Amino acid sequence: MSVLPLEATLTYGPLFSRRLGRSLGVNVLPFGCKVCSFDCIYCHYGYTTVKTLTPSGMTFPTVDAILHAIETALRHYPHVDALTFSGNGEPTLHPHFPAIVAETRRLRDALAPNVKLALFSNATTAHLPHIQASLPDFDLPILKLDAGDPTTLARINRPAAGVTLDSILTGLKVTPNLIVQSVLIDGAVSNSKGEALAAWVAALDALRPAAVQLYSTDYPVPDEGVERVPPYMLKRIAAEVAERTGLHIEAFWW
Secondary structure: OOOOOOOOOOEEEEEEEOOOEEEEEEOOOOOOOOEEOOOOOOOOOOOOOEEOOOOOOOOOOOHHHHHHHHHHHHHHOOOOOEEEEOOOEOHHHOOOHHHHHHHHHHHHHHHOOOOEEEEEEOOOOOOOHHHHHHHHHOOEEEEEOOOOOHHHHHHHOOOOOOOOHHHHHHHHHOOOOOEEEEEOEEEOOOOOOHHHHHHHHHHHHHHOOOEEEEEOOOOOOOOOOEEEOOHHHHHHHHHHHHHHHOOOEEEOOO
8 A cells, every 4th residue: 555755854744733733743754764662553654665774884974964953943934833743654663862962952942932842752762861851851752652551562562572551651650741743543453442442441541641632544655464444433532531531632634
């Protein structure tokens, strides 16, 4: 099945985001391959080329090149709503991620102070001290949680060696102003019903994030066994979980 092409530049957009408004994307990962600690069966960028929690022997964009691209983008688009770290995989895997984030915040404060700094992360590194130290720099730390039990994590997110559900939950617990993003799917593997859904709800209830954002698959996916959860079901799940937990939960779809 056809999937979306990888990003080919350090910054891209502005793009319209259902949650963030007009968003400038930042890709700090290598071009031409997907570097991630997950290999999610629903990823709109396709299967992971390099699946690892500790990348080595790869050429990442330099800090100077990334900051120059961000500065240029902010000077051209000072009135966007968000500057969002995402790109070709897991952005926190860049070996100099904390330094990039700190300097980006300085640039944002000087050039476009009203622009929110956002992060899309799969939370596999959020328990690491150097990543923990950089998370408060984000106005909108949006971290993934698709599973509340190890079996569902293994079947949907297919993590790299060294990634555990316990380490993910540990990182999520210490993230200030945490926004959880969850992708619910159905089909051969499902986290939208039964015991898998119940375990996910229990994990959210324990985490008590500032907000939860629910999605399903709105783009082409690499695994043909993945089925989209329709909007009416997302809305129903959001309402039921909000009533049970008291959390702020919102469903999004195209």
